[in-house]
Amino acid sequence: MREVFQQELREVQDRLVEISTLVASSIENATRAFNESNVSLAEAVIADDDQIDTAAAELDELAINILARQQPVARDLRIVVSALRISASLERMGDMAEHIAQLARYRFPDKVVPKSLRPTFAEMGALDVQIAKKLVELLKTEDLKIAEDIRNEDDKIDALHLSVFDKVLGETWKGAAVDTVDATLASRYHERFADHAVSIAKKVQYLATGDWIPTDS
């Protein structure tokens, strides 16, 4: 029984790694579509989000199934419950990548943001991609050094997010209202993507150390 259970926990972990790999590929393509105004890549990201949703829902079913059959307690129980939460966050990260791709598609053949903001979004996008790749590693290895890296990169994204508002609200901003709307939404999506990664990193940290971090913020 114990052996079967350990194997099922590994299956849960493997699936989380798989879903996070899909999310990493999704954000990589979404930010490329956004930065290069690549509409077919944007459409691929939008179409592929269903895969992430399905994989997350299947993982949830597996986790509930394990709870019902194995009735884990203590740390094992927390692992399964955390998997449910991590899967919800991964699903939302996929949604954020999809939203970024949707912006690219709406504005095609134009680029989503004016020239003055492109370096900032290129940097935010690159950080989101890095964070997503680190998340895959974190879920694979549970190496807490990576959780710390993710938090640090999220700080950088938060700073870039604020800098977008500084630019948009500054005197030199010449963008039309549509540019302002798009920059606001795009920045929010990039920032939320990273927030979810931090929330997952906290859950992995908690599982490894037993320090309960109560909220999801």
Added chain:
Amino acid sequence: MREVFQQELREVQDRLVEISTLVASSIENATRAFNESNVSLAEAVIADDDQIDTAAAELDELAINILARQQPVARDLRIVVSALRISASLERMGDMAEHIAQLARYRFPDKVVPKSLRPTFAEMGALDVQIAKKLVELLKTEDLKIAEDIRNEDDKIDALHLSVFDKVLGETWKGAAVDTVDATLASRYHERFADHAVSIAKKVQYLATGDWIPTDS
């Protein structure tokens, strides 16, 4: 044992009702602060969000505790797992109310949005408040008619959300960039608030009917 378990499930339900009541009061105050530019009310909403976070975290602990001690299966297990998910959505609804209050505080003594958009936001805010109150009733009674009402009101909010963009991107829009940013964010927060309510309504429906609705969207 069974009796204790039923009592614990009622406790879970009572706590969900309590948290949703806090959320309803939070969105009521947040939208009033937003519409009337009431900075002290905005600050109260921001300060009180911790209460919602704490109540949600405590409910999660209770749910995990029940899983560990009672080892529920079948429908009972799904009730407890759903409670965990509903609590996460309620916590996010509280965050959205807080964000709306933050916008009111940032722009004080000005109002957040220019005159031409105020009726739209008054309507969105009123719908969010209605939805939050209906959610309290839904969690109390599990009356599926209410779940349907919530979905219908969410459709109205989605239409208003789109109308904000129509206005901001229309030729008559005279707002400065700051107005455009605020309207974009405020509209998004109002819309997301309702999305979370729909997501909760789907979970309650699922529990009542057994129809599994896989994703969280």
